Each structure stands twice: as structure tokens, then as C-alpha cells.
Amino acid sequence: MQLPRRNRILRRSASIRSMVAETVLRPADFIAPLFIDEGENTASPILSMPGYYRRSLDLTVREVKELYGMGIRSVLLFIKCKDELKDNTGKEAWNRNGLMQRSVKAIKDAVPEMLVMTDVALDPYSSYGHDGIVKDGEIVNDETVEALVKMSVSHAAAGADFVAPSDMMDGRIGAIRSGLEEEGFTQTGIMSYSAKYASCFYGPFRDALDSAPGFGDKKTYQMDTANRVEAIKETLMDVEEGADIVMVKPALAYLDIIREVKNAVEIPVSAYQVSGEYAMIKAAAQQGWLNEEKAIIETLTSIKRAGADLIATYFAREAVKLIN
Ligand code: PBG
Numbered sequence: 001m002q003l004p005r006r007n008r009i010l011r012r013s014a015s016i017r018s019m020v021a022e023t024v025l026r027p028a029d030f031i032a033p034l035f036i037d038e039g040e041n042t043a044s045p046i047l048s049m050p051g052y053y054r055r056s057l058d059l060t061v062r063e064v065k066e067l068y069g070m071g072i073r074s075v076l077l078f079i080k081c082k083d084e085l086k087d088n089t090g091k092e093a094w095n096r097n098g099l100m101q102r103s104v105k106a107i108k109d110a111v112p113e114m115l116v117m118t119d120v121a122l123d124p125y126s127s128y129g130h131d132g133i134v135k136d137g138e139i140v141n142d143e144t145v146e147a148l149v150k151m152s153v154s155h156a157a158a159g160a161d162f163v164a165p166s167d168m169m170d171g172r173i174g175a176i177r178s179g180l181e182e183e184g185f186t187q188t189g190i191m192s193y194s195a196k197y198a199s200c201f202y203g204p205f206r207d208a209l210d211s212a213p214g215f216g217d218k219k220t221y222q223m224d225t226a227n228r229v230e231a232i233k234e235t236l237m238d239v240e241e242g243a244d245i246v247m248v249k250p251a252l253a254y255l256d257i258i259r260e261v262k263n264a265v266e267i268p269v270s271a272y273q274v275s276g277e278y279a280m281i282k283a284a285a286q287q288g289w290l291n292e293e294k295a296i297i298e299t300l301t302s303i304k305r306a307g308a309d310l311i312a313t314y315f316a317r318e319a320v321k322l323i324n
Pocket residue numbers: 119121123131166167201202203204205206218273274275276
């Protein structure tokens with residue numbers, strides 16, 4: 001055969017492949033989610049997330065130091081709220097002395113260069129396990145937004161670099177932006193979970209925080225898996241309202257959405273490789289059915305190739321080790 005083009009030339013060796021690789025993962029691409037609990041010197045394993053822990057604040061600070069030393073530049077904080085502090089207003093969420101607020105302060109004091117992002121939604125604080133306030137069986141929008149603004153301002157006051165609203169209420173990005181401006185927090189960013197789908201892949205996360213909805217599901221606020229155009233609508237509205245970074249979540253089942261969002265906006269796009277995505281890889285690897293290290297790199301590379309500039313992933317630590 002005489003061929004004018006032989007594509008395999010560029011795949012011939014590891015050196016050539018690395019020279020022409022279009023997508024390269026870097027430690028600073030990753031956002032490490034952290035689960036924080038009350039107490040001291042405790043690390044509780046999460047059954048449905050093998051190898052992942054809910055840590056007390058002292059151990060979390062130690063973890064953040066290590067992550068920073070490895071090259072990771074951002075963490076996303078979630079806290080486990082005590083049952084007796086949960087109610088339908090979610091008011092513990094904006095307690096200036098709450099676990100989240102204390103955690104932000106402690107981490108910023110210990111590692112000032114680490115970017116601290118905070119989850120903004122009422123579910124860990126809600127006696128119903130919903131992201132908003134419940135009235136007559138419905139998750140009410142506008143009152144919830146008021147609560148989210150108070151919550152965001154309290155995170156900014158504690159020193160958060162970015163607040164990350166994950167609740168999917170209407171109008172919350174604009175309201176949070178105005179709330180931050182009014183209180184003089186002109187340097188606090190907003191990473192909006194703009195296209196967050198009502199997904200079964202959040203199951204293990206809800207185990208980690210004991211935050212599963214007490215009734216119904218989240219389909220009246222999180223998006224329907226079937227929809228693509230709606231993701232663009234949601235995202236463009238969040239950009240208009242003042243989001244600095246937008247997010248698609250989950251990641252692997254929504255790579256098409258990540259690409260379309262990336263093409264539609266002129267700000268950084270993040271994607272969240274969620275707890276269920278982590279659990280699937282871990283479970284198959286534990287059975288000996290998948291090579292865990294290869295699955296981590298393949299999925300993260302695919303998510304970045306799809307268009308994610310940043311990736312929140314429970315594999316952040318492993319991924320950095322693997323790419324170094
Ligand atoms: C809270 C929140 C959830 C996740 C991030 N923030 C759970 C949910 O919406 O039910 C999921 C993260 C994961 O599964 O890793 N609103």
C-alpha cells in the first residue's frame with residue numbers, strides 16, 4: 001500500500017503520544033471536595049465512598065496542607081450538621097459561629113493561599129433534607145433565596161474565596177451577588193452549579209452528610225436528565241446574574257452538556273465528578289474488574305477534553321500522584 005497519510009505515525013511511541021496530546025491534566029485543575037464533621041482527631045469512613053473520609057476540622061486542616069503541598073489550589077467544603085441543629089428554616093447555615101464558618105476561617109488561617117469554596121444549599125441543615133425551605137410539601141423559591149443570600153454572606157465574612165450555590169433555585173445568583181455587594185464583599189467569587197441534574201449519582205454523598213431528602217425527590221428544582229437546551233438557558237442566566245465560574249454536574253453522564261456550555265460562555269467552566277461516579281470506579285476496582293488508576297485518568301481526561309477547565313473530584317489526591 002502507498003498511503004499519503006498514516007495516522008499511526010503520531011501514535012507510534014509514548015514520546016510521540018505525549019508530544020501531540022491535546023488534553024493535559026494539571027494539579028491546579030482539580031477542586032478537592034472535603035466533608036467536615038464536629039469533633040477532634042476523627043476520620044470516619046464513608047461506606048459508599050471507599051477510601052474517602054469525613055474528618056474533624058483539625059484533621060481537615062492537616063489534609064488541606066498536604067493537598068496544597070501537592071499542587072492542588074482549591075477545596076470545596078461540605079459540613080455534616082448535627083441533627084439537633086436542623087430545622088425547616090435552615091438557620092444554622094448562616095450561624096457566624098457554625099461549623100462551616102469556623103472551618104473556612106481555620107483553613108484560611110492555616111493555608112492562606114488555598115482557595116476555599118463553600119457549598120451553598122440548605123440540604124445539610126434542613127430537617128427535610130431538601131435544598132430549600134418546605135411549605136405545604138413544596139420547596140419554596142423566593143424565601144429560600146433569601147436564606148441562601150444570608151448563608152453566602154456569612155461564608156464571605158468567614159473568608160471564603162468562592163461561594164458555590166448548588167441549590168438550583170431561580171434568581172439566586174443575582175440575589176447572592178447583590179447581597180455580597182451590599183455587605184462590601186467585592187472580592188468573593190461565585191461558582192454556580194448552573195446545570196445541575198436530578199441525578200441518582202448523588203446517593204453516596206447523601207450518605208456522607210446524612211442529607212437524603214425526607215420526602216419526594218429533587219426534580220422540582222434540579223434539572224431533568226433529558227434536557228440539553230435548558231442547560232444552556234440556565235447557564236446563560238447565571239452568567240448574566242453574575243456568576244464567575246459555572247458548573248455542570250454530574251460530569252461523565254453529561255459530557256455533551258459540558259461541551260455545549262463551554263462553547264456558549266466566556267467564563268471558566270467546571271464539572272463535578274460526583275460521589276456516585278467515584279463509587280462506581282471504586283467498586284469495580286475492588287472487584288478487580290477495572291484498573292482504578294487508568295479509570296481515574298481516563299475519566300478525568302475525558303471531562304477536561306469535553307470542555308471543563310476545572311474538575312471537582314474525590315480523586316484529586318490520587319490524580320495528582322498519577323500525573324506526576
Ligand atoms: C447539595 C449538594 C449535593 C451534591 C453537592 N452539593 C447533593 C444533592 O444535590 O442532593 C452532590 C455531590 C456528590 O454527589 O458528590 N445541594
